[in-house]
Amino acid sequence: MNFWFSPPHINIAFHAGNNTQKEVLENRQNSLKMDYTLENLAYLNQIHSSKIIKAKSGGFLGDGDGILIDKKGIVGMIMVADCNPILLFDCQKQVLVLIHGGRVGIEKGIVLEGLRMLKEKYQSSIENISVYVGASIRSCCYEVGEEVFRDESLLKGKIVKGDKIYLDLLEVLKEQLQEKGVQDKNITINPHCTCCSLEYFSYRRDKHCGRFGLFATL
Numbered sequence: 001m002n003f004w005f006s007p008p009h010i011n012i013a014f015h016a017g018n019n020t021q022k023e024v025l026e027n028r029q030n031s032l033k034m035d036y037t038l039e040n041l042a043y044l045n046q047i048h049s050s051k052i053i054k055a056k057s058g059g060f061l062g063d064g065d066g067i068l069i070d071k072k073g074i075v076g077m078i079m080v081a082d083c084n085p086i087l088l089f090d091c092q093k094q095v096l097v098l099i100h101g102g103r104v105g106i107e108k109g110i111v112l113e114g115l116r117m118l119k120e121k122y123q124s125s126i127e128n129i130s131v132y133v134g135a136s137i138r139s140c141c142y143e144v145g146e147e148v149f150r151d152e153s154l155l156k157g158k159i160v161k162g163d164k165i166y167l168d169l170l171e172v173l174k175e176q177l178q179e180k181g182v183q184d185k186n187i188t189i190n191p192h193c194t195c196c197s198l199e200y201f202s203y204r205r206d207k208h209c210g211r212f213g214l215f216a217t218l
């Protein structure tokens with residue numbers, strides 16, 4: 001299994017930033033490693049859902065926020081700017097799931113859905129599953145309104161500082177993973193906040209920004 005990120009400030013999304021379609025395709029090609037081409041690249045129209053689609057080949061997979069890959073020759077791509085780029089990998093069954101995990105998707109349980117698919121479709125054992133979370137917006141910059149906590153599923157991440165409320169989505173994510181039995185030693189979290197680390201695209205910092213990508217292949 002291999003995973004990597006596109007270089008900083010290389011926009012790989014058609015729907016964001018201000019690059020032409022040709023430039024985005026070039027950026028995607030330049031973000032690929034080894035001998036992979038755009039033919040190998042599997043990607044989504046991300047809609048903040050809990051839907052995970054199995055990629056049978058490279059190409060556009062439709063609406064969804066997760067890509068499951070169980071064979072070689074396919075490179076999954078998730079586009080982010082503040083949302084969490086998340087990778088689930090079962091080293092024994094050789095299956096991976098790339099996830100676009102924003103607040104809404106995590107609240108809808110997309111990571112839990114990924115774990116469920118690994119368990120039910122591939123008989124994955126939880127101790128063989130490792131989780132990687134890339135740079136994303138962190139509680140230092142993620143001010144939210146009280147309404148975000150209305151249904152209580154994000155309460156674990158609520159931080160009150162004076163009259164402001166911040167969301168630590170990573171705490172919510174860790175709680176979900178721990179409840180399913182994912183071991184702490186198998187969880188790796190990139191320490192960078194996309195909003196205050198200027199090398200990353202950040203939607204909170206700049207609404208017109210591009211997207212960077214998580215890429216993964218078996």
Ligand SMILES: [Zn+2]
Binds near residue numbers: 139142193194197
């Ligand atoms: Zn920050």
